[in-house]
Amino acid sequence: MRTYTTTSGSDDSISTTLHHVYEFLTREGRSVRFEEENGPATTLEGDIVTVHYTAARPEAATAHAPRPFAMAAGTVGMLCFLGLIVVFCVFFMTTAHSMFAADDMFNDMP
Missing domain, CATH: 1.20.5 (Single alpha-helices involved in coiled-coils or other helix-helix interfaces)
Structure with missing residues (x-):
């Protein structure tokens, strides 16, 4: 896993978005990588997180709890x-x- 931030806006108002890139192995052994915005700031690179996905569409995974x-x-x-x-x-x-x-x-x- 890795994290990075992006900024957007104008001189008056700037917003920062935290992005997380996750990678996991499905039960079949397939490697899947996905990216999410606005994850918890306490999750750092190298942390182990729980990933939620369906077997039919593992590329639509999320690290946000249901x-x-x-x-x-x-x-x-x-x-x-x-x-x-x-x-x-x-x-x-x-x-x-x-x-x-x-x-x-x-x-x-x-």
Whole structure:
């Protein structure tokens, strides 16, 4: 494993990104190397880390620990937000329909 940093931005605002390059052997003995951004700064070159990957796609490996609760919470939050938008749209349509339907009532008068 090795680490390096990159900087980006302008004179007013500069950001530094820490990159880690990992290499591991799959169970089949295949050597895979991958790179990730924003890993822990306490992980240094030569450290041994746990790598998470699927047997079908070892090149899509990650050294970040799986976070199923955070993913589920994000999905639930997005669904609630989209549900709120749908409820607002239905409320808006029914309100607009009832307002315009009341206008039609006066057009039928002699």
